[in-house]
Amino acid sequence: MGDNQKGLNDLLKWSIQNSTQPTATAAAAQPNGDASTQEDPTGAVAAAAARGLNPESLKALFGGPSDADLMLAAMAHIRSTDPEVTLESKLTAFDNLEQLIESLDNANLLSKLGLWTPLLELLAHEESEIRLMACWVVGTAVQNNEPSQERLVALGGVERLAAMALGDRLTADGARDESKADKETKDVRRKAVYALSSACRNYQPSMDVLTSELSKRGEGKGEKIDATDMEAVNVVIDALRAQAQNA
Template sequence: MEALLKWAIINGATASEDAPKRDAATEESIKQKKLDPAIIDAILGKPASVQMTECLDAIENKDTPLKAREIALDDLEMLVENIDNASNLQPLGLWPRIIRLFEDPEPSVREGALWVSGTAVQHNPSAQKAFNGLGNVLAVLRNKEEAPGVRAKALYCVSSFVRANVTGLTQFVADNGLAIVVEAVDNGGATLKQKAFFLLRALIDEAMDDETPEELRPGKHLIDAIVELGAVDATASAAAQLAAAGEAAAFEQALGFLNSLADATEGGNRAVKQNPSLRLALAQASSAFGDWAQDDIFRITAHS
């Protein structure tokens, strides 16, 4: 830093100022400092594109200690929170490298790569358009043997990709994504169930949003598909499990999903309110969670 400041003072002198006389060695030293990128990096920091590439270099290097790989993933995730950085993943050729990490032997690396991807595509049409790893993410989500944290981050990535993204939602439906999310309700842990209910509710709300042009939303067709895929039966089973385990946060999301489904269409209403397994599960859960859940449970179990 001291050498750089000296360089700045010398080079800032005008012809009318008494600048120190430079000998040949000084001139050569100044020229080197002008051209030394390390000096510039020290002052301005490396460009984000360089930082993202270096993060991936470290992550992909199997000689890098696992903790350092995890830190590099955290750093990369923070970088792609910036919408411009996330959009630059494609021109930098980094998306294929990130997607390959979904199959890394280390669960924490798989989880981190999915986290990075979900953050990059969230509310970012440019990154959503460039991302071509949905099939890979759904494969992770569907794998019941996968670590719970990895599956949860996969669902986060799916949610970030499909919400407010009609092209992504279309691909999601074509790739059997709805069925995979319903499977997660059925066979996932409490955290995965909670995220699945949240996504299903969000999709219902978007599908029925009158402010969105009709051609850009699936409407009742999405509701019909959710019902046909057995989501209500899966939720009945999940509600009983969550009540027994005292998982209030996940149970609350289940109630939110059920009420959204019942409010959306007549078919959704019938599916929710005429399901005997669901009525039984909610009746049993009513005493487990106290007064806060009573109104939502009543709305679901009351006859149309």
């Protein structure tokens, strides 16, 4: 891992650890009247230094890392195998990523940064909370966003989401995991339906793949659904949502 990426990962970890810490704690680390108090009125520098954040990470913090840097750091944190990286911190990083890609420009950065493949692989993560967040991020990224909808189709994401919505557990490459006796959880299935709803509305290729997948599973008749006909799309999505809810 390069020094710059390590610094960003340190920054992300620090941000997660301190996301709920009051600034008064940081300010208490400085003596009254010290010149540094004037330069750092919130005490953020002192708090960061006290937690061992290195100068490069401090520079990234106060120099303003780009959204692209933060997205890369978030994904690296989520996929980390470091035992000190907790599930809670990974979920926080995922939440940060989801908020970043609410911006259309950032959603389209997923492709440029090579993040679509690892994101879709996380649909098969062992932790259900991670799978749920992966569905959520996909749904946010493709909502009213044709370039991202196109990328999802190209990478086989619609097939994966359809399988999850119907209760399948997946392998990292998107196939049905025959080794998993348990079905997908209700919450994850519902979030997969949300992602499919975002992916298929007003984008015909996604709608065609979904109806084809449902037909293969004996769900629906495989008839062509107009992706711009919201009532027709709702019939398909509502049926999936009802199945997930009643699972």
